[in-house]
Amino acid sequence: MHDHPLPILTVDVVLLSLRDGALQVGLTRRDKDPFQGEWALPGGYIHTDTDADTTATARRVARDKAGLQDVYCEQLATISGPERDPRGWSATVVHYALVRGAVPKDSPLKWRPAAAPGPLAFDHNGLIAATLERLRGKGAYSNLPAFFLPAAFTLSELRSTYEQVLGQPLNDAAFRRKIEESGFVTPLPGQLSKATARPAQLYELTDTSLKFSHRRI
Amino acid sequence: MHDHPLPILTVDVVLLSLRDGALQVGLTRRDKDPFQGEWALPGGYIHTDTDADTTATARRVARDKAGLQDVYCEQLATISGPERDPRGWSATVVHYALVRGAVPKDSPLKWRPAAAPGPLAFDHNGLIAATLERLRGKGAYSNLPAFFLPAAFTLSELRSTYEQVLGQPLNDAAFRRKIEESGFVTPLPGQLSKATARPAQLYELTDTSLKFSHRRI
DNA sequence: AAAATAGTGTCTGTGAGACAGTATCGC
DNA sequence: GCGATACTGTCTCACAGACACTATTTT
Numbered sequence: 202m203h204d205h206p207l208p209i210l211t212v213d214v215v216l217l218s219l220r221d222g223a224l225q226v227g228l229t230r231r232d233k234d235p236f237q238g239e240w241a242l243p244g245g246y247i248h249t250d251t252d253a254d255t256t257a258t259a260r261r262v263a264r265d266k267a268g269l270q271d272v273y274c275e276q277l278a279t280i281s282g283p284e285r286d287p288r289g290w291s292a293t294v295v296h297y298a299l300v301r302g303a304v305p306k307d308s309p310l311k312w313r314p315a316a317a318p319g320p321l322a323f324d325h326n327g328l329i330a331a332t333l334e335r336l337r338g339k340g341a342y343s344n345l346p347a348f349f350l351p352a353a354f355t356l357s358e359l360r361s362t363y364e365q366v367l368g369q370p371l372n373d374a375a376f377r378r379k380i381e382e383s384g385f386v387t388p389l390p391g392q393l394s395k396a397t398a399r400p401a402q403l404y405e406l407t408d409t410s411l412k413f414s415h416r417r418i
Numbered sequence: 419m420h421d422h423p424l425p426i427l428t429v430d431v432v433l434l435s436l437r438d439g440a441l442q443v444g445l446t447r448r449d450k451d452p453f454q455g456e457w458a459l460p461g462g463y464i465h466t467d468t469d470a471d472t473t474a475t476a477r478r479v480a481r482d483k484a485g486l487q488d489v490y491c492e493q494l495a496t497i498s499g500p501e502r503d504p505r506g507w508s509a510t511v512v513h514y515a516l517v518r519g520a521v522p523k524d525s526p527l528k529w530r531p532a533a534a535p536g537p538l539a540f541d542h543n544g545l546i547a548a549t550l551e552r553l554r555g556k557g558a559y560s561n562l563p564a565f566f567l568p569a570a571f572t573l574s575e576l577r578s579t580y581e582q583v584l585g586q587p588l589n590d591a592a593f594r595r596k597i598e599e600s601g602f603v604t605p606l607p608g609q610l611s612k613a614t615a616r617p618a619q620l621y622e623l624t625d626t627s628l629k630f631s632h633r634r635i
Numbered sequence: 636a637a638a639a640t641a642g643t644g645t646c647t648g649t650g651a652g653a654c655a656g657t658a659t660c661g662c
Numbered sequence: 663g664c665g666a667t668a669c670t671g672t673c674t675c676a677c678a679g680a681c682a683c684t685a686t687t688t689t
Contacts, residue, residue, distance in 0.1 A: 207427055210427050247509075252500075255509065278495075279495075281464075290466035292427065375652060397666070398665080400659075574640075591679080616640050618642085633677080
């Protein structure tokens with residue numbers, strides 16, 4: 202059929218969560234060689250008997266290795282080469298997954314700041330950096346950052362989330378205008394948050410799928 | 419090492435060229451099963467002894483199967499699943515490659531309109547459609563469309579290229595303003611095109627690598 | 636001169652940023 | 663009342679589209 206050996210093919214998942222006002226990435230400790238004992242992104246092999254595609258593999262990894270059911274998962278890119286894995290020529294289909302709301306207390310992962318996760322196995326530091334860059338690019342024109350929030354949220358929380366994802370402060374009045382006109386969110390009638398000062402209107406995502414805006418948020 | 423069989427991993431290339439005022443895609447006829455005799459994207463297996471990564475594989479395919487040396491090549495995505503190849507669970511790392519200038523006369527490929535390439539093997543129609551979508555998205559904010567042009571070009575040719583890629587007409591005055599301010603191109607001093615009417619200033623790309631603009635072109 | 640393409644100047648509407656001002660809570 | 667957070671109204675500047683206008687070539 203073919204006269205070239207197939208490369209090692211894996212799926213790695215950059216699990217991201219918004220916690221303590223900063224993007225955090227979920228890491229696991231490797232229990233086998235190569236890089237045994239070092240921190241790494243959760244990942245695994247494709248189960249050709251059950252996985253519908255590599256995104257299904259990523260979802261399975263998030264569920265089985267991290268206990269996370271409710272994530273927004275998307276493919277980032279495939280990174281490959283002869284040197285990145287000591288076992289030989291390898292390719293990894295990298296996905297990123299945004300955790301909705303707070304991370305469960307019993308999460309088996311270690312959560313580290315995504316901007317400075319510490320030294321990791323393989324080229325995983327680079328994969329996280331590439332994910333953050335993609336997130337910044339896509340987040341400025343879509344409802345992607347809202348996938349970090351629980352079902353109901355205030356516009357102040359939403360703006361703060363966009364600021365964390367985009368890495369820059371946003372003008373409050375302009376943000377409200379643009380979000381209003383984007384149609385990304387719908388107010389929950391009568392529901393107000395119980396904040397420390399004046400209560401704020403609660404909103405939910407109009408559509409929980411990825412939506413784009415023709416304007417920059 | 420692992421108890422799951424490795425999927426079939428290939429690299430497919432969506433070769434694109436601007437010809438006769440429309441985007442054309444380069445196709446090859448399959449000489450073996452599956453889909454023997456049908457039209458398909460050029461592709462192949464990774465040569466783990468020589469290829470530095472999957473983009474190197476794509477460049478090698480463009481060179482050996484299409485005779486194209488001077489292409490801009492970039493990864494699109496990895497498409498995978500149990501059904502897309504009758505031989506079993508497979509993944510293909512799709513790249514797209516933009517051919518600079520005219521296609522050589524002796525190109526062994528058949529060139530078909532990218533918007534309507536006819537029925538193709540595997541899921542290759544979908545891969546072409548996804549490439550066109552990516553091209554539209556990326557082309558509106560970058561110098562990507564200019565990679566279809568030869569080294570020297572006029573602003574009218576550049577605008578026409580952007581219009582082909584974006585699929586919509588562009589305002590001439592606004593286009594000149596935006597291109598001017600983007601810094602994407604540099605005038606070639608004294609050189610003028612020998613067009614049918616008034617000669618036009620010739621330009622070249624300031625930087626032949628992919629550059630982004632903060633404004634929409 | 637007419638046709639054709641290249642290139643410029645100017646008006647206008649839209650939208651983003653800035654920021655002051657108002658509203659509603661806890662204390 | 664005061665502080666804090668939520669929200670709104672308005673001004674201004676930047677920029678995109680429209681389009682008329684000028685410029686330079688071939689025929």
